[in-house]
Amino acid sequence: MSREFNIDYVFSFIPKMLSYLHITLFIVASSLLLGLIIGLLVALPRMYNIPFLKRVSQVYVSFFRGTPILIQLFLVYYGLPELLKLVDINSSRWDVLWFAVATYALNSGAFISEIIRSGVEAVDRGQIEAAQSVGMSGYQTFTRIILPQALAVVVPVFSNLVIGNLKDTSLAFTIGAMEMTGKSQTLGVATQHFVETYIALSLIYLVVSLILQKLFKVLENTLLKHEHRDTVQSEPKKRKSFVVRYLNPRLSKGGKSI
Amino acid sequence: MSLDFGFIYTAFLGLFSALPNTLIITVVSVLAGLVIGIITALVRIYKVPVLSQISHGYVTFIRGTPMLMHLLLIYFSLPLFIDAGAKHFGWSFHSKDVPYMVFALISFSITSGAYMSEVVRSGIQSVNRGQIEAAYAVGMTTWQVLRRIVFPQAFVVSLPNLTNSIIGMLHGSTLAFTVSVTEIQAQAEILASSNWKYLEVYIAAALIFWGLTVLIERISGLVEKKINVFNGGRAS
Numbered sequence: 001m002s003r004e005f006n007i008d009y010v011f012s013f014i015p016k017m018l019s020y021l022h023i024t025l026f027i028v029a030s031s032l033l034l035g036l037i038i039g040l041l042v043a044l045p046r047m048y049n050i051p052f053l054k055r056v057s058q059v060y061v062s063f064f065r066g067t068p069i070l071i072q073l074f075l076v077y078y079g080l081p082e083l084l085k086l087v088d089i090n091s092s093r094w095d096v097l098w099f100a101v102a103t104y105a106l107n108s109g110a111f112i113s114e115i116i117r118s119g120v121e122a123v124d125r126g127q128i129e130a131a132q133s134v135g136m137s138g139y140q141t142f143t144r145i146i147l148p149q150a151l152a153v154v155v156p157v158f159s160n161l162v163i164g165n166l167k168d169t170s171l172a173f174t175i176g177a178m179e180m181t182g183k184s185q186t187l188g189v190a191t192q193h194f195v196e197t198y199i200a201l202s203l204i205y206l207v208v209s210l211i212l213q214k215l216f217k218v219l220e221n222t223l224l225k226h227e228h229r230d231t232v233q234s235e236p237k238k239r240k241s242f243v244v245r246y247l248n249p250r251l252s253k254g255g256k257s258i
Numbered sequence: 259m260s261l262d263f264g265f266i267y268t269a270f271l272g273l274f275s276a277l278p279n280t281l282i283i284t285v286v287s288v289l290a291g292l293v294i295g296i297i298t299a300l301v302r303i304y305k306v307p308v309l310s311q312i313s314h315g316y317v318t319f320i321r322g323t324p325m326l327m328h329l330l331l332i333y334f335s336l337p338l339f340i341d342a343g344a345k346h347f348g349w350s351f352h353s354k355d356v357p358y359m360v361f362a363l364i365s366f367s368i369t370s371g372a373y374m375s376e377v378v379r380s381g382i383q384s385v386n387r388g389q390i391e392a393a394y395a396v397g398m399t400t401w402q403v404l405r406r407i408v409f410p411q412a413f414v415v416s417l418p419n420l421t422n423s424i425i426g427m428l429h430g431s432t433l434a435f436t437v438s439v440t441e442i443q444a445q446a447e448i449l450a451s452s453n454w455k456y457l458e459v460y461i462a463a464a465l466i467f468w469g470l471t472v473l474i475e476r477i478s479g480l481v482e483k484k485i486n487v488f489n490g491g492r493a494s
Binding site: 005062063065066067068069070071072074075078079082163167168170171181194195198199201202205206209210213 | 260261318319321322323324325326327330331334335338425428429430431432433443446456457460461463464467468471472
């Protein structure tokens with residue numbers, strides 16, 4: 001099936017694949033940015049209980065969380081050109097990369113809308129009322145009271161999503177996008193050293209995701225700095241809403257550990 | 259837009275023949291993953307010297323790399339080991355005798371094990387320390403404490419995470435097409451390329467997965483309700 005294992009190939013493959021890392025990171029970053037916009041738009045009708053749109057966003061979220069990303073890739077790859085034809089846009093010469101970005105953006109949009117919702121729900125209702133009672137506007141309440149607290153709650157979940165997205169980009173090669181996994185396929189076929197190729201690729205993914213994890217950990221600690229001080233001293237731990245626990249295993253730890 | 263709705267239905271029926279493979283992959287990897295997960299979680303919680311470092315490395319590696327990598331690594335490296343073993347010990351079977359499905363099952367179980375270990379760990383750690391001490395105080399053995407006190411409560415807490423992991427494995431099973439296992443994704447590709455109706459086929463495939471996911475979520479919701487009856491209606 002493949003030739004004798006040779007560790008040297010692993011080292012020679014790493015730089016070759018690293019030269020495609022920026023494409024992988026580009027997919028992650030651009031899909032997250034677009035996903036944030038989509039997520040916000042989708043979360044709003046549900047938070048403000050807007051009749052028809054609320055249903056639409058529920059179906060959207062359920063669909064993108066309920067189907068495999070691989071199927072979504074193919075749906076977008078074959079479906080988007082058809083939709084664009086309706087508005088007279090010819091997408092046949094577009095780079096497949098854009099289809100990958102569109103899929104990951106739609107996918108993360110669904111997850112991000114849930115993250116936004118859970119973050120906002122985690123903020124105590126009383127605080128919002130208090131903010132309004134001292135005369136803050138809706139915008140002020142949001143930016144000064146809700147957002148800082150919501151951010152601290154959602155960072156760990158968001159970190160999981162980003163790393164999940166990074167790993168999901170490995171599927172973009174199935175529609176022909178040339179990112180790291182796509183490159184690894186061509187390297188593997190060219191040299192017939194598949195095992196070495198995938199070891200090299202795994203190492204790159206591992207290092208990148210560990211770096212991302214560390215960065216988010218630092219961010220989380222910064223955001224929670226003030227929180228730790230008061231909770232340790234006075235209040236007992238507040239119960240987080242079900243959605244938060246559902247999304248984030250790390251928050252579900254109640255009681256003391258073994 | 260030319261969408262052949264009739265063909266979506268035809269594809270839907272055509273894809274059902276591949277459903278058993280998808281379900282086998284999901285069920286086997288979840289169950290095997292649960293076993294691996296419980297072992298690695300316990301090893302880490304009890305801080306067993308060498309084993310806990312190994313499990314930590316295993317969980318970190320698996321969670322830091324895409325599932326596709328695990329599958330491809332197993333698919334390409336396991337035959338090398340099997341063939342080397344066959345040559346060395348004179349076994350009668352070679353890597354070509356191993357069905358592709360076996361590679362998929364092994365790899366997905368390894369993947370699922372790492373995620374399950376985190377699910378199990380957070381579940382077990384949510385059990386109050388005082389209860390465990392109380393159980394020891396009335397003379398239970400460690401195994402009894404785990405089985406009667408820790409596991410039942412840990413299960414309740416980790417049910418949502420468990421559901422997420424099951425759904426994750428269901429969705430992950432689509433990757434098996436890369437090692438030529440005919441699950442729904444592979445069947446979809448076959449149907450699509452022989453009929454030139456790609457969009458319709460993938461819509462049908464998406465509907466099947468969506469249905470399965472909603473079903474799993476419903477079942478988990480019911481189980482959760484049922485469990486919480488004994489819990490005085492509290493969430494956990």
